[in-house]
Amino acid sequence: MARFWLAGVEGVDMTVVTLRPARPEDMAAIRGLIRRSRINPTGLKWERFVVAEIGGQFAGCGQLKPHSDGTLELASIAVETPFRGQGLAAEIIHHLLGQAPRPLYLNCRSGLQGFYEKFGFRVMSVDEMPASQKRLFRLARALMKLFAQKETLLIMALET
Ligand SMILES: CC(C)(COP(=O)(O)OP(=O)(O)OC[C@H]1O[C@@H](n2cnc3c(N)ncnc32)[C@H](O)[C@@H]1OP(=O)(O)O)[C@@H](O)C(=O)NCCC(=O)NCCS
Incomplete structure (x- = not known):
């Protein structure tokens, strides 16, 4: 505590x-x-x-x-x-x-990129994403497109 x-x-x-x-x-x-x-x-x-x-x-x-x-x-x-x-x-x-432990991953809407960069997270490219996050990224991207959302989903990683 x-x-x-x-x-x-x-x-x-x-x-x-x-x-x-x-x-x-x-x-x-x-x-x-x-x-x-x-x-x-x-x-x-x-x-x-x-x-x-x-x-x-x-x-x-x-x-x-x-x-x-x-x-x-x-x-x-x-x-x-x-x-x-x-x-x-x-x-x-x-x-x-x-x-x-590191690496540690997160996913967030694009408006929160700056928020998580303050803690050392960086945006990943699709090629770098682990399988679990890649699946989520593809699903979320399709849904956001379907609902015409302005924001996208980001997968970020903290490596050190
Ligand atoms: C995002 C959220 C968790 C921030 O909580 P909070 O207690 O207000 O955040 P903090 O006060 O600790 O902010 C920490 C820093 O991030 C900045 N920050 C806060 N929200 C931000 C945002 N949306 N975008 C960019 N920076 C942001 C603050 O200005 C602060 O910067 P500083 O240290 O330079 O002053 C809160 O707004 C929330 O619960 N939102 C709804 C849930 C959500 O979207 N969660 C994120 C899931 S990925």
């Missing part, structure tokens, strides 16, 4: 933030946040998650998701709206990166 201070949450000067392993009873809050955030709702197993709490209240989450090809993905990074823009996602990501 890690504790740190987060400055600037509205109405609170300095708020204690706790990062802890998820428990079975966190699943409803995790599923709700993932659904409202409109990110991938598959593969949500509480055992893999870290949860951020502010004043005992669920505030965000993230996980390391294993794939059948042996690769690991940084996934389900999400923060409840009132707590965004305060560095909470960065704390969750740094915490998970501290536990993860």
Whole structure:
């Protein structure tokens, strides 16, 4: 468990933030946040998650998701709206990166490229992608085209 201070949450000067392993009873809050955030709702197993709490209240989450090809993905990074823009996602990501082997992969919409580059991730070409991420990339690209989305899906990797 890690504790740190987060400055600037509205109405609170300095708020204690706790990062802890998820428990079975966190699943409803995790599923709700993932659904409202409109990110991938598959593969949500509480055992893999870290949860951020502010004043005992669920505030965000993230996980390391294993794939059948042996690769690991940084996934389900999400923060409840009132707590965004305060560095909470960065704390969750740094915490998970501290536990993860390299290379570590992620997939995200193209608007988040700059966000993940701050942590050292770089965009991969199709040729470089491991099988699990290539499958996901092709499926997502087809769906985004079908629904005429402006953004694309990116596969990114952290190698060191
Ligand atoms: C994306 C998300 C997790 C960011 O959470 P957050 O707690 O607001 O992020 P942080 O405050 O830790 O931001 C860390 C840094 O990234 C930057 N950043 C935040 N959102 C960004 C975005 N959409 N694009 C580019 N940079 C971004 C911040 O400005 C900050 O930069 P700084 O360190 O130079 O100040 C949050 O907006 C969210 O939950 N979105 C919905 C779910 C989602 O899209 N998750 C990503 C799945 S791939």
